[in-house]
Amino acid sequence: MSDIIRTEGLGKYFGEMAAVHEVTVGLKEGLFTSIIGPNGAGKTTLINLLSGYLLPDRGRIFFRGTEITRMRPDKRVKIGISRSFQVMNIFPRLTVFENILLPVLSRLNKNSRPLASVRSQKEAVAEAEKTLQEVWLQEERDSPAGTLSHGDQRLLELGIAVASNPQLCFLDEPSSGMNPIERVKVLELVKKLSAERKTTFAIVEHDMDVVFSLSDWIVVMNRGEILAEGKPDEIRDNKEVRDIYLGEEI
Amino acid sequence: METLAFQGLVGLSVAMYLWLLAAGLTIVFGVLGVLNFAHGSLFMLGAYFAFTFYGLWGVNFWLAIALSLVSVAAVGYLLERFFLRHIYNQDHAYQLLLTFGFILIFDDLVKMVWGGVAKIPPMPDFFEGTLRIFGRPYPFYNLFIIGAGLLVAVVLWLIFEKTWWGKMVRASASDREMASAIGVNIPTIFTGVFVFGAMLAALGGALGTPVRVVAPGIGSAMIIQAFIITVIGGLGNLKGAFVGAVIVGVVSAYGILLFPVFELFLIFLIMAVVLMVKPQGLFGS
Amino acid sequence: MKKTLAIGSLVVFLAILPHFAGQYILYMTIHIMILSLFSLGFNLLFGYTGLLSFGQAGFYAAGAYGCGKILLAFPSLLAGIIGGVAVAGVASFLLGILCIRHTRIYFSMLTLSFGMMIFSLAWKWRDMTGGDDGLVGIPRAPLEIPGLLRLNMTPMENYYYVVLVFSLLAIYLFHRLVHSPMGLTLQGIRDSETRTSCVGISVRNYRLISFTIAGMYAGLAGALLPPLESTVTPPIAHWSHSAEPVLATLLGGIYTFAGPIVGAVLFYILKDIIVRFTEYWLICLGVIVVVLVLGFRGGVMSIFSGKGGQG
């Protein structure tokens, strides 16, 4: 099984603080991967680097073997890398449907059309409608995204991320701020999507039960470095991991 | 050489009025996050009040300036308390628009009260006369203005670095939530800061009265220059405002001497270049 | 349905206006249409792309001077207007490359400074612009398409129809634009720059497109001016003129399609009526602005349509 994305000695430093340091890691295609670690371990920074939201100070990034270290985020989306944000980042004034439609149009390279009406973009509209249902938001279709409940906004966040139909999709705490039941539902949804859409997901998640029950592969970070990676059981037995999660039952 | 030096010195005195105007503007922006279009109007009001007390009613010059500061402070208080306060969390477009509205209002108000004729009160006797610098006569008053400008700079530095109030203000500037969490009364601080900024503007206007013209619209004529200065120096940055004012004042002085045709163009060019190279301004972080 | 009816009747009204309205009404209506186009373009940047420009008057002036120069050299109305738009388009594209790298207040200040540079250029480059006396005696040249038609523009109602046609066309195109995928993209940029780039859209390119189109609308507005006034002078490039579309747009409503147009109408009528009755028109305008900002932030349109959608 080949790495879909791979880093070599990746580093990002904010002044003295090493947010990500000497990270050399590969994510396997088709494996549902979770990135875990205590707060400040550098999980989000790593995602920001891989998605192009931040540029690294050191090291290199390869997507399917080709280097993308300094590629602009929008270009990375075009080659199949998309993401969601930990802090809610949707289009509050657009309707839920438009929120989903935008990435679809972008993927089909139709968003540069100045005079065609949006409705006339049959293919894109159909696809967006489908995605809308996949994330259970069809009832909210025409309400401004800013007015949705927190849970629904999370779903929309997910919807936007998958709408550009990526091969690799990073989800930064897709279930943050949700109650346990919602959380399980959302993550099962993600799992389902990865199966249907043949998308490789890499998520940052705090709920260990969910992580260990759903993930095929787990990457553990601490102080900006990779502490360990492996199958859930391997990680469960890993001494160091236990140490940093001291007290927590995993 | 002496010509250039003298010209620079003259430009410096011009720069001090700009500094007093820009200081308040940048403080208010830094803390309240509001770019106050009407700040120039407060400058104008300062001039008109000083003229009224000193020029019309013959109050002692220093007292007149003090009184004009108090009067403008009152205006500033009303402005903040009843209008600006309602739009702090609004898009800065609305803040600009609201304060723009007040430019129009103040320009007409002063015309209603003081009439359209430009006013210039007499120069206080103790400022009469000149000093020979670089072989040419240099007015005492300009020296006084330079001194006053520098003094204000020092005082501001002391206030913001050394006093409790200054620390509170800096805290609420850098992080409102944090500040209010540690028990800073944000609304009071904001009102205080705005009034403070208004008084700085008033001081600039008042100090100008003996030598400059007091007429409707002098504020709106200067506000754009003040914007340029604060942008060059870095929005919300006091040191930057001072340096920016000196740059603008001196550069235009040399512009007039060396290439009069492009003087107007020059200052905007500087601002554009600074924005493109270092958008956060020379001293912005 | 109701909407189309209203618009239809409005168009008909404008079309028959010259038959019962006097010279001055036509003149004012032309000005209102010009300001509408100006504000519409401004709002493409502001309301739809989230960029507040204080330099639009610069491009307005580029269009006006461009058109004026052409008409003085070669009396053909179409050449003048199209030429003016082209000049403004080039100017806004080139300056856009520099401006769109910034957002928020920095963008506003940058556009302000470029606008004022154009102003001082208009003021100082006297061989080209005629200084503060401006370009004088610009002919209201005939509308001519060689071998096809030739319309005399001397009577104002003829020119009124030209402006009306240009305006309706421009407004229609604008409507298409903001309801197109590109329009949606721009609104996405307005709502969240980072999100937009993370769904595969190059934010800068679209900002530049938006800036250029806005500049061309300003240019069109400007280009329609010289044939009407026969003069072009620097004040039209001054920042205080850039403030007019801002006022009009906020007056009418930012997040509605018709906002800027409604605002333009109100702005003109208000000012025209006020100045007739008092020399203290500034204060009246100021009070109106303050009340609007504090009272109806959604603009007049929000009073009709509760929600601030994209119209």
Add this chain to the structure above:
Amino acid sequence: MSEKKKISRRTFLKAAAVTGIGSLAWGAGRVGEAQEKKEKTPAKAKPAKKVLGVDVIKIGGQGVTSGAHADYGWQILAGSTMAIEEINAKGGILGSKLELKFMDEELKPAVAVKNARYLATEWGAHYLFGVDSSGSAMAVGPVLPEIDRVCMFCHASTHRLTEELVAGKGIKQIFRIAAPVYQESILSSLIFKDFPNIKRWAGIHCDYEYGYSTWALFKETLKKYRPDVEFVSIAWAPFWTMDFSSHIAAVMAANPDAIHATPWAGEGVMLLRQALMLGVFDKIQAWFQCMGGSVDLLEGISREVEAGKFKNNLWATARYIHNYPDTPENRKFVESFRKRWNRLPNYSAETSYSAIYVFKAAVEKVRSLKTADLIKALEGMDLMTPGGKRFFRPEDHQAIYNVPVGRVIKDPNYPIPILGDLKVFPAKDYYRNPPFAPIKMDK
């Protein structure tokens, strides 16, 4: 009437603010009627009304009434208002009353054009007058044929208005009752050519066409008479110059013998006072303040003149000065103006006052309000006005009349300084004559 006289300027403006300028003129009309009844109108006035076919003759004026130059617009308004009150009091023109509407031109050409169009095509003015800024005048001029009205320009002074638009383009609807820039440029050079010790001239001039043309014409003419003079430095001051120290220092760096300056209104006062501060008058032999004869400026420097700070070296002219000519017409005008507004009239007050009387004379001559007839009547007309005998030159529609240059001095008979030691030149000697050669402006 008596209580009308007492109305101060402030309350007058308040009234204007509330009820609009138009209604003031309407009030004036009423006063007139009242008057009429007292001294029962001459019998022939009644049928005469038919002559013009209107009960009210509408007169539309404009000037700057906002911002730093607001006083100039006010002077135009005051002068014309007074003329209209007088005329209405005597039964109007051929029995028709005059009504005035006055608007703010804001020094913005676009606004001036809009005003002109409104006044002519909407409000229905028969006659237009006023306009302060040259830019506005140049913009209004070309519109006049379309709106088919005569406009009598009372202040805007660019030579291009009459030389290019009238003599050149043949726009016959333009007339100018005020002296053009010849006054400040050519006349001053004729005066100063006789000062052999003044060899080095410097200029501090408005950074717009007014300043450019004044400086160019001054240099051109003076050079003719005095090949030996040099023009050693020039500083340009844009509108809204808030501080002239830099400009003054810049020109003084070249040690000039004399300075020629155009900034007007408040800016002029500021310029002179800052020049005093910088000790300019200890070094130079003469300072020519072009429009220094304007009342607002003289008010502004009153104290300094009294203290003799200008060492009697401050020279000035204007487009009319209240102490010249010494004729009954002028004395009467100044006196009643001071009664009516308790201020002295500046030149735009006189030019606009006379503009109304010129119109009256023209209408009474052709007994018609048609633009074409008025143009006929005005071309070549000469008329006695407070400012002296005015002759409207047919070629360029420019009024020819004398305004002297003088030193700014204090005179016990006046509350503010006046121009004394007057140097009078016949206008025809310093006005440019058609056909006009363009002025080359190197700056």
